[in-house]
Amino acid sequence: MPPNFRPTYDYDDPDLTPPSPGVDLIMQVGLVESLPGIGPATGGQYIGIPRAIGPLHTRLWRPHDQVEMTLPNTDLQLWHAPFHVAGHSHGEFKLSERRGWHWLRWTVADHVTHDLRQLRTEADLGVTPVYSETASDPxxxxxxxxxxxxxxxxxxxxxxxxxxxxxxxxxxxxxxxxxxxxxxxxxxxxxxxxxxxxxxxxxxxxxxxxxxxxxxxxxxxxxxxxxxxxxxxxxxxxxxxxxxxxxxxxxxxxxxxxxxxxxxxxxxxxxxxxxxxxxxxxxxxxxxxxxx
Structure with missing residues (x-):
C-alpha cells in the first residue's frame, strides 16, 4: 500500500501578494486536480502531480494509487487550497475577486495560453530568447x-x-x-x-x-x-x-x-x-x- 501523500507547497504571504500565473506556478505548486464532474466513474476528482504540461494535455502521476495518466488541459486546474487557506486566515473569503487573483478561476489551458501571450508580447518588444538570425530575415x-x-x-x-x-x-x-x-x-x-x-x-x-x-x-x-x-x-x-x-x-x-x-x-x-x-x-x- 503506497504511503500517504502530503503536498509540500505552502503559501504564507501576509499581504496576499498574488504569484504570477502560468505553467511555472503550476509546477511550483506541484499538484493539479480535475474540474468538478471530471473524474472516476465512482465519483470524486482526479488529483495528481504534474509530470509534463504540453500545449493541449498534461501528464500527471496520481500518488494515491501510483497511476500515471494524461488529461486535456481544459479539464484540469491548479490545486488552489494553499491560497484559499491563506486568504481565510487573513479574513479574505473571496480571494479570486481580489486584484491579481483572477487566475484562481483558470484551467491549466488558461495558464498555458497566458504563457503563450507573454511570449508573444516579449517577441513584439524584442526581449525574446536569443535566436540565430535577425528579425528582418523570417x-x-x-x-x-x-x-x-x-x-x-x-x-x-x-x-x-x-x-x-x-x-x-x-x-x-x-x-x-x-x-x-x-x-x-x-x-x-x-x-x-x-x-x-x-x-x-x-x-x-x-x-x-x-x-x-x-x-x-x-x-x-x-x-x-x-x-x-x-x-x-x-x-x-x-x-x-x-x-x-x-x-x-x-x-x-x-x-x-x-x-x-x-x-x-x-x-x-x-x-x-x-x-x-x-x-x-x-x-x-x-x-x-x-x-x-
Missing part, C-alpha cells in the same frame, strides 16, 4: 509531402511532390535556406541539409510529431521565441505550428481549396503582395532580400 515553415525520393538524402531534396516544391519556392522568396524548416510528420522540424531516409507516415496518425516535440526541437535549434515566423501550410500543420509560435503569420489561412493555396503560394514565389485571412504581406517591403 523563419519560414513548410510542410513535408507524401511523394519522396526512394533513397536517403537531405530533407531539402527528399520531398518531390508539386505542392511541397511550390511551398519551397515561396519560402525561398521570403528568406534564406538556413531559415527554412520542413515539418516532417515523423521527424518534426528539419533543416534542409539534414539527411533522412524515406518513410511512410501521415500527419495526425499514431507516432506523428506532437506540439510538445516541436517546441522542444525549436528550443534546441535556437528558434523558440523567434519574432518573425511565417507558416506556408494548410490548416492542420498551421494549427500545430502556431502552438509553438502563436504569433506566426499564416498567409494560406482562409483558403478553400488546394488550388487557391497554390495560387497564393505562386504569388508569394513571384514576390507579389498577397492577402488571406485578413492578413496582407507586402513581400518586398517587409522582408527585403538582397541575396535573391
Amino acid at each position: 523563419l519560414v515553415i513548410v510542410p513535408c509531402g507524401a511523394a519522396k525520393a526512394p533513397f536517403p538524402c537531405p530533407a531539402g531534396e527528399l520531398y518531390t511532390g508539386s505542392y511541397h516544391r511550390l511551398t519551397r519556392r515561396a519560402a525561398d522568396a521570403l528568406t534564406s535556406s538556413d531559415n527554412i524548416r520542413i515539418i516532417s510528420a515523423l521527424h518534426g522540424l528539419l533543416p534542409l541539409d539534414q539527411v533522412i531516409a524515406p518513410y511512410d507516415l501521415r500527419f495526425g496518425r499514431p507516432g506523428s510529431v506532437t506540439a510538445e516535440q516541436l517546441q522542444e526541437q525549436a528550443d534546441q535549434q535556437g528558434l523558440l521565441g523567434h519574432p518573425n515566423v511565417v507558416i506556408l501550410a494548410g490548416r492542420d500543420y498551421t494549427r500545430l505550428t502556431q502552438q509553438v509560435w502563436p504569433h506566426a503569420r499564416a498567409p494560406l489561412t482562409g483558403t478553400r481549396s488546394i488550388g487557391e493555396q497554390q495560387h497564393r503560394l505562386a504569388r508569394i514565389a513571384a514576390g507579389e503582395p498577397i492577402s488571406g485571412g485578413g492578413l496582407v504581406i507586402p513581400i518586398g517591403a517587409i522582408w527585403p532580400r538582397d541575396d535573391r
